Amino acid sequence: MQTLKKHSIYALGYLLLIALLGMALRLFQLVELPFDYRFLVHTHSHVALLGWVYTALTTLIYKSYLSNASIHKKYQNLFWFTQATIVGMLLTFPFTGYALFSIIFSTLFLFASYFFMWLFLKYTSEKQKEAHSYKCIRISLCYMAISSIGPWALGIIMNTAGSGSDLYRNAIYFYLHFQYNGWFIIALLGLFLYILEQREINLPQKTFRPFFWMINLGVVLTFGISLLWMKPHFTIYIFSAIGSILQLLAMGVLMKSLYALSEKLKQATTKLFFFLMELVALLFLMKLIFQLIGTIPYFALVISSNIDLIIGYLHWTFLGVISTAILAFLSQFKLIHLTKRTVILYLIGFFLTEALLFYKGLTVWLKTSLATDYLWYLAAASSILLLGIINIFINQFRKTTGN
Ligand code: HEM
The missing domain is CATH 1.20.120 (Four Helix Bundle (Hemerythrin (Met), subunit A))
Incomplete structure (x- = not known):
């Protein structure tokens, strides 16, 4: 437990660093700074997604699903290896951007993340595998692995179509989409369900099943939104809109069920936690509405520029x-x-x-x-x-x- 507290503080340390880097990025337009803007954006975005979010999410997943599995030593080694790759990125991206060493550290990070996924799949018990929260976390880790097709493809694209090509831009968007809309958001939903399950609050199967299918089909279909900047064939607009509507429906199904359980949840958690969950639900709902608006061809064009x-x-x-x-x-x-x-x-x-x-x-x-x-x-x-x-x-x- 003490170890996981330390890991959480390291994650917060990355959040502090990206806030400082974000502040520096905003100051660029006001004062002269001795850095390359694009290199700093790369540092900020890598430390944000891989330092802050990844470290925090894997700590939470380990705490809820693996802390009783007697793999402490293995996990510790993996944790420090992963941290070395993140610090490596932090020390190389600001000075070189995408270059040999930053690419080596990013690649090693990918291997570390695959290993974490393997630990989760291998060391969870049969009983844990029955939980709804497990199903969400398992599929979120699959999205994490799928997102990594983006960076692998970049290597090939750079040597063929080039870094100015549409394909290059789409590979980055693919990575970003499956990272935050797939891995991060579905893992967080899984952790939320886990917290409910620990308090004996279980979603009925008739709620979970449609919710799970609609939210995940939505993750796949809304990748289309990342392609709308190219003014693609109209079917991509349709798929993107269907994906966005499915996710709104999924949230509707979940909220309806949670509303019935809200008194129980209120009593089982702190006031601050309950307030933050209400706020996150509202912000997520608005995100899904923005997403749907973004599939309308006129707005897709306005937003992309x-x-x-x-x-x-x-x-x-x-x-x-x-x-x-x-x-x-x-x-x-x-x-x-x-x-x-x-x-x-x-x-x-x-x-x-x-x-x-x-x-x-x-x-x-x-x-x-x-x-x-x-x-x-x-x-x-x-x-x-x-x-x-x-x-x-x-x-x-x-x-x-x-x-
Ligand atoms: C804490 C305060 C933050 C500030 C002030 C901030 C500010 C910025 C700025 C100015 C940019 C550059 C935009 C550009 O010129 O392309 C940026 C990009 C980015 N930020 Fe943040 N940011 C913050 C937190 C975060 C967090 C918490 C995350 C993720 C968890 C994040 C992820 C990203 C990503 C992925 C990009 C790159 C986007 C792209 O390439 O299109 N940021 N941020």
């Missing part, structure tokens, strides 16, 4: 849905100490930055003028978010508790 709307949407999902849920779960599993005060600061920073990103996106779309000091406002909002994250991190080392 509007970087602020894209970054706003991505960070809505990364910071609002994924990171908030991870923080809530780590706290629910008693791996980190989360207080109302720090969460509120984080959420204020999140909502302000999102409001500003979407505001700029709208001015670009509607061709209206932008507030003169916009970039300073964005930097100020980002620093509130950074302050929230610094507070969450520092709180782990404080002896006193309370809100």
Whole structure:
């Protein structure tokens, strides 16, 4: 347990680092910085997905499914090997971008993630395999493996079609889609179901089955949205819209069932956890609505050339849905100490930055003028978010508790 607490603090350390890197990226437009912008974006995105989210998710999965399996030593070795690859990326991407050593570290990371998947499949008991939460986590790990086809393909594409080709861009989008819409979100749903199951709150089979099928069919079909920038054949728009509607239906089925169980859930968890789950559900619902809007050909075109709307949407999902849920779960599993005060600061920073990103996106779309000091406002909002994250991190080392 003590070890897993430490691992969770390392994950929070990465969150702090990406917030600093994100802040630096936002300052680029205001002050001169001695870094290559693209290299810093690569560092930020790799440490975010592989340092923060991967480390936190695998710690949560190990805690819930593998901590009684007597594989502590194996897991420890794998953990440190994985950390070495992440630190390797952190030390190479800012200076070289995609080059020999950063590619070697990213490739070694992929092998580590396959090994984690193997540990999960091999060391879970027959009884654990019957749980709904297990089924979600198993398929989320499959999405993780599927997403890795993207980086493997990049190597081949770079030597054939080239890094300026459509194929290159689509391989990156494939990776990103199956990482966050597949692996991260379905694993988080699985961990949420696990928390319910531990409190003897079980979804009826007639709810779980349609939910599971619709959400997963949706994951596969909504990959189409990542291709809409190319103005593809109209069937891709149809598949993307069907996928988005299926996911909305899946959420509808889940929410209806959870609504009936909400009193039980309220009593079994802390007030803060319940509030964060309600918030994450709302933010996820809005993400699914944005996703559906993005399948309408007119909006698909508007969005694909509007970087602020894209970054706003991505960070809505990364910071609002994924990171908030991870923080809530780590706290629910008693791996980190989360207080109302720090969460509120984080959420204020999140909502302000999102409001500003979407505001700029709208001015670009509607061709209206932008507030003169916009970039300073964005930097100020980002620093509130950074302050929230610094507070969450520092709180782990404080002896006193309370809100
Ligand atoms: C904590 C505060 C954060 C700030 C201030 C921030 C800021 C930024 C900025 C300015 C960019 C560059 C956009 C561009 O020019 O392409 C970016 C990209 C990115 N960020 Fe963040 N970010 C934050 C947190 C996160 C988190 C928590 C995640 C994931 C869990 C994340 C994942 C990404 C990814 C994947 C990209 C690359 C997107 C692309 O290539 O299209 N960020 N971020």
